[in-house]
Amino acid sequence: xxxxxxxxxxxxxxxxxxxxxxxxxxxxxxxxxxxxxxxxxxxxxxxxxxxxxxxxxxxxxxxxxxxxxxxxxxxxxxxxxxxxxxxxxxxxxxxxxxxxxxxxxxxxxxxxxxxxxxxxxxxxxxxxxxxxxxxxxxxxxxxxxxxxxxxxxxxxxxxxxxxxxxxxxxxxxxxxxxxxxxxxxxxxxxxxxxxxxxxxxxxxxxxxxxxxxxxxxxxxxxxxxxxxxxxxxxxxxxxxxxxxx
Amino acid sequence: xxxxxxxxxxxxxxxxxxxxxxxxxxxxxxxxxxxxxxxxxxxxxxxxxxxxxxxxxxxxxxxxxxxxxxxxxxxxxxxxxxxxxxxxxxxxxxxxxxxxxxxxxxxxxxxxxxxxxxxxxxxxxxxxxxxxxxxxxxxxxxxxxxxxxxxxxxxxxxxxxxxxxxxxxxxxxxxxxxxxxxxxxxxxxxxxxxxxxxxxxxxxxxxxxxxxxxxxxxxxxxxxxxxxxxxxxxxxxxxxxxxxxxxxxxxxxxxxxxxxxxxxxxxxxxxxxxxxxxxxxx
Ligand SMILES: Nc1ncnc2c1ncn2[C@@H]1O[C@H](COP(=O)(O)OP(=O)(O)OP(=O)(O)O)[C@@H](O)[C@H]1O
Ligand SMILES: [Mg+2]
Numbered sequence: 001x002x003x004x005x006x007x008x009x010x011x012x013x014x015x016x017x018x019x020x021x022x023x024x025x026x027x028x029x030x031x032x033x034x035x036x037x038x039x040x041x042x043x044x045x046x047x048x049x050x051x052x053x054x055x056x057x058x059x060x061x062x063x064x065x066x067x068x069x070x071x072x073x074x075x076x077x078x079x080x081x082x083x084x085x086x087x088x089x090x091x092x093x094x095x096x097x098x099x100x101x102x103x104x105x106x107x108x109x110x111x112x113x114x115x116x117x118x119x120x121x122x123x124x125x126x127x128x129x130x131x132x133x134x135x136x137x138x139x140x141x142x143x144x145x146x147x148x149x150x151x152x153x154x155x156x157x158x159x160x161x162x163x164x165x166x167x168x169x170x171x172x173x174x175x176x177x178x179x180x181x182x183x184x185x186x187x188x189x190x191x192x193x194x195x196x197x198x199x200x201x202x203x204x205x206x207x208x209x210x211x212x213x214x215x216x217x218x219x220x221x222x223x224x225x226x227x228x229x230x231x232x233x234x235x236x237x238x239x240x241x242x243x244x245x
Numbered sequence: 246x247x248x249x250x251x252x253x254x255x256x257x258x259x260x261x262x263x264x265x266x267x268x269x270x271x272x273x274x275x276x277x278x279x280x281x282x283x284x285x286x287x288x289x290x291x292x293x294x295x296x297x298x299x300x301x302x303x304x305x306x307x308x309x310x311x312x313x314x315x316x317x318x319x320x321x322x323x324x325x326x327x328x329x330x331x332x333x334x335x336x337x338x339x340x341x342x343x344x345x346x347x348x349x350x351x352x353x354x355x356x357x358x359x360x361x362x363x364x365x366x367x368x369x370x371x372x373x374x375x376x377x378x379x380x381x382x383x384x385x386x387x388x389x390x391x392x393x394x395x396x397x398x399x400x401x402x403x404x405x406x407x408x409x410x411x412x413x414x415x416x417x418x419x420x421x422x423x424x425x426x427x428x429x430x431x432x433x434x435x436x437x438x439x440x441x442x443x444x445x446x447x448x449x450x451x452x453x454x455x456x457x458x459x460x461x462x463x464x465x466x467x468x469x470x471x472x473x474x475x476x477x478x479x480x481x482x483x484x485x486x487x488x489x490x491x492x493x494x495x496x497x498x499x500x501x502x503x504x505x506x507x508x509x510x511x512x513x514x515x516x517x518x519x520x521x522x523x524x525x526x527x
Contacts, residue, residue, distance in 0.1 A: 079450035093259050106451035
């Protein structure tokens with residue numbers, strides 16, 4: 001579903017941010033993206049949601065290739081992805097439910113569908129009781145739940161999380177992480193960039209480790225090319241990548 | 246569209262100071278433009294009135310037969326440059342002089358003032374060149390004694406009008422340019438203030454076209470409001486000047502509507518350019 005093939009990224013200044021990175025992520029996987037600051041974690045996520053394009057190589061996401069995709073096709077691709085950040089990126093003048101509804105409104109969802117769908121995801125992230133609270137009336141963990149609800153409301157194929165717990169204390173972190181696991185259990189792939197090595201090591205999840213733009217370790221490189229991974233239930237034929245091995 | 250309008254109105258509510266600044270900027274730019282336009286309009290109409298008085302007067306030797314005079318009047322009336330020809334007899338000339346200089350009426354005696362024909366020229370033929378050419382053709386008649394058309398005066402008015410037109414156009418252009426620059430930078434500020442919103446919209450997959458909508462409506466409404474305020478300011482100033490300084494004419498309804506719509510258009514274009522630039526950056 002996500003495939004990087006010899007991808008390099010060079011920003012106008014400095015050393016290469018990514019250097020010959022290849023990996024792929026299947027539907028429904030949970031993957032950690034680790035590495036020291038400046039290793040290129042955020043850059044990988046940006047390449048996936050096409051905030052930027054690779055300098056060389058190819059990034060394929062949900063059947064779209066970074067080589068052939070036009071700017072006009074980007075919005076349609078982003079509707080199939082959910083993205084959350086360390087700083088939540090909520091609109092301060094809108095309530096929790098308005099923030100979530102915003103994602104549906106701006107993608108032209110029929111108004112009658114918006115209310116029920118917003119209520120459903122807010123319940124899923126455990127914030128139904130705070131639907132009408134403004135962001136500044138919510139704790140950091142609650143704000144991140146709103147952001148996750150917004151990312152989920154379009155039923156994405158994959159949730160991209162860039163240090164989603166970076167601003168949160170240990171207990172809140174555990175709660176958010178549990179939520180991401182629940183999301184994953186319902187079939188949504190999760191790609192999570194994190195500094196939290198304790199968290200990564202405590203779990204036997206697939207881990208991609210970057211260092212200075214190079215992919216230095218992929219714990220699941222072998223395992224995830226097996227046939228039973230590709231055929232796991234929930235991987236509908238409509239979303240199967242044309243280039244899946 | 247409904248949603249776009251709602252988002253546009255939300256911008257007004259959320260950033261009232263910035264919105265007021267945008268409207269004020271547009272209003273004052275258009276106000277300056279309006280005052281300038283008012284001066285140009287009144288100067289233009291004053292000059293046009295003066296120009297209308299341009300006429301060629303040919304004095305007729307006494308004793309010329311009425312038939313000959315009538316023939317000249319007919320001939321001259323068919324010149325393409327000529328709007329009207331009027332014969333003024335000796336008696337009429339005397340009457341007029343007495344009327345215009347009432348207190349000296351005794352000074353005038355019959356026979357002092359010669360008969361004449363007064364030739365008025367069509368619009369567009371009041372320049373020195375045409376005036377001279379018409380008077381040349383009048384000289385041909387040998388019973389015409391003298392021709393006057395105030396050479397110097399005609400040239401002066403004509404030159405003044407040319408200068409006024411050129412100055413008006415270039416000043417107006419500069420004004421419009423400055424207004425557009427100021428307005429688009431206030432709009433750019435408004436967009437920067439909402440860049441977070443734009444970023445999130447893009448992130449969740451809103452199309453550029455969709456993102457643009459509320460900003461265009463926002464710019465249009467601010468421009469429209471600015472235009473109305475400018476019209477009001479101009480009108481108040483006009484009334485004030487009319488009362489204490491000099492009577493003048495105001496814009497007609499059509500010009501006023503055009504001015505307000507120009508404000509709306511500037512707001513719309515300013516928004517389109519700024520948001521386009523902002524969206525282009527990826
Ligand atoms: N927009 C940009 N322009 C120029 N250089 C950039 C840009 N974004 C990232 N970089 C550079 O690319 C490299 C990788 O950055 P990236 O943000 O991907 O790292 P990261 O692994 O997410 O780091 P962190 O853990 O601190 O978030 C860094 O050297 C960074 O300075
Ligand atoms: Mg980062």
